[in-house]
Amino acid sequence: MYDYAHGQSDSIERVTHSMCTLEFDNNRHLYNWFIENLGIFPSRQYEFDRLSLTHTLLSKRKLLKLVEDGHVEGWDDPRMPTLSGMRRRGYTSTAIRNFVGSVGVSKTNGITQLQQLEYFLRQNLNQIVPRVMCVQKPLKVVIENYPDDLVEEMDAVNNPEDSFGGKPQSSFFKDDLY
Secondary structure (H helix, E strand, C coil): CHHHHHHHHHHHCCCCEEEEEHHHHHHHHHHHHHHHHHCCCCCEEEEECCCCECCCCCCHHHHHHHHHCCCCCCCCCCCCCCHHHHHHCCCCHHHHHHHHHHHCCCCCCCCECHHHHHHHHHHHHHHHCCCCCCCCCCCCCCCCCCCCCCEEEEECCCCCCCCCCCCCEEEEEHHHCC
């Protein structure tokens, strides 16, 4: 039924290029045959490798089972490898686009390393996220030869990859020492 309906659905919707995964390669003959013999709007089917990531479950059926069984809160749960789940997890649209662009299109089955996706996220976040500094667990330090009235100003860098990101000043003086 899918082979029969696929080309007709594409024709009704005026799809010019139907992008499919490699397992539909052997169905292309029927796809084209139905379009030609029914005399309907011609769409062209192309098959490409699916984007497979290491350590990532991408089967729609298995992901649906996780949703239906309540293991995740929905398709946009941050643990899901969906676009909305990835965005909720902190992935930027720029990082995702750059990753997909770097992987390219393939006609052979392959697996892409998850680290490559993470690389593009780090690269993008390094450019846009301001840095902050804090001391969560201060350590008491005693400096005996530091003058009481001396104040030293130090530059901090908000973002080392953005020269226009600013350099706030931080003061160091004896009262800062715990």
